[in-house]
Amino acid sequence: MKNMIFIGAQGAGKGTYADVIKAKFDIPHISTGDMFREAIKDETPLGVEAKKHIDGGNLVPDELTIKLVEERLSRDDCKEGFILDGFPRTLPQAQALDKITEITQVVFLEVTEDVIMQRLGGRIQCRKCSKIFHKTNMPPKVEGVCDVCGGELYTRDDDRPEAIKKRLAIFQEQTAPLMDFYEKKGVVVHVDSNDPIPSEVVKDIMKKIE
Ligand code: AMP
Numbered sequence: 278m279k280n281m282i283f284i285g286a287q288g289a290g291k292g293t294y295a296d297v298i299k300a301k302f303d304i305p306h307i308s309t310g311d312m313f314r315e316a317i318k319d320e321t322p323l324g325v326e327a328k329k330h331i332d333g334g335n336l337v338p339d340e341l342t343i344k345l346v347e348e349r350l351s352r353d354d355c356k357e358g359f360i361l362d363g364f365p366r367t368l369p370q371a372q373a374l375d376k377i378t379e380i381t382q383v384v385f386l387e388v389t390e391d392v393i394m395q396r397l398g399g400r401i402q403c404r405k406c407s408k409i410f411h412k413t414n415m416p417p418k419v420e421g422v423c424d425v426c427g428g429e430l431y432t433r434d435d436d437r438p439e440a441i442k443k444r445l446a447i448f449q450e451q452t453a454p455l456m457d458f459y460e461k462k463g464v465v466v467h468v469d470s471n472d473p474i475p476s477e478v479v480k481d482i483m484k485k486i487e
Contacts, residue, residue: 279304279358280378281486282365284455285386286448287441288393288400289470290478292409294386295360297479298486304358307349309342309366311407318404334435334443336366336451343373350377367451371458382486383459386470386478393445397436403428414473 279302283291292308299306313331316324323341330337346364349355358381365371374380388396399412405428410417417424435444459465466485472478 281382282361288396289386289388291362295362306360308362309364334440339369383465388470401430
């Protein structure tokens, strides 16, 4: 069973690496950020509520987020494992997750602030399938168009510099203490995610989780 969490600051590459690793184990990649963006696009009640918090660079309330994840993890495709990306982000979320299921590994992607600013500044994402590209590090074949599904690529509102700074402060304040929680359980592996070559980071992750 591979019940994994990918933790790291924004721009650490959680989404990018989770996408590669999920294919290797044939387990779903569950990104709460993507789920919220989907709900916002579809204008569901959850989306309308989440949007108020996300647009300001704030976290969506725990209760709402935990319910969303609990429902997702109860589905059949999570039986052999999953990769959680962007959840848990607070201690109450981690404690709630503990009651839902057992986490076997936490991959902590470590990255410095200058690398974060460089990566997020150029990040573009597909509106349709959520695939992530980068204007210079990982450009699409055709500018503004997703290689995978042909959808439109855009810069997320929360990737603007003011929002990035706020999100990083929130990460330090609320998410970093989660590491203590998981270190005590002895399930954390540390991966240096500053390496500009994605395949090297993937190799390191695989070595540490297998
Ligand atoms: P992400 O794509 O993971 O950076 O998430 C984008 C935004 O969605 C975050 O800045 C939060 O506002 C919200 N969000 C995603 N995951 C969570 C979570 N676990 N708890 C609270 N808010 C979240």
